[in-house]
Amino acid sequence: MSRLQYSAGEVKWVVVDNGSTDRTPEIAKAGGARVLYSDAPRVGGVRNAGVKASDGAIVGFLDADCVVSSEWLPGPGARALADDSVGAVGGVYLENPS
Numbered sequence: 534m535s536r537l538q539y540s541a542g543e544v545k546w547v548v549v550d551n552g553s554t555d556r557t558p559e560i561a562k563a564g565g566a567r568v569l570y571s572d573a574p575r576v577g578g579v580r581n582a583g584v585k586a587s588d589g590a591i592v593g594f595l596d597a598d599c600v601v602s603s604e605w606l607p608g609p610g611a612r613a614l615a616d617d618s619v620g621a622v623g624g625v626y627l628e629n630p631s
Contacts, residue, residue, distance in 0.1 A: 537606050544606065549583040557597070 546566035550558050551573060558568045571582040575594075583591055591614055595601065602608070612624040
């Protein structure tokens, strides 16, 4: 979270954990995230739990295996969402070569 380009006061992190067996909740809390727990059986239910706990104008979704560039937050998606005629944006998923 600390390598992303954004003003810390503008972003609220909500992490929804649904059964991790590692230190994800502990690490997320240490990074300033609000951590929720969900036993939803599908990713949609887990994401919906996060949305219900959010109060921002923009909600972004990342999964445990996602790696984003430092420009992810202020990037083209957020700029597109500044247009009132745009309701949602998506991105390209690329395999991590490392």
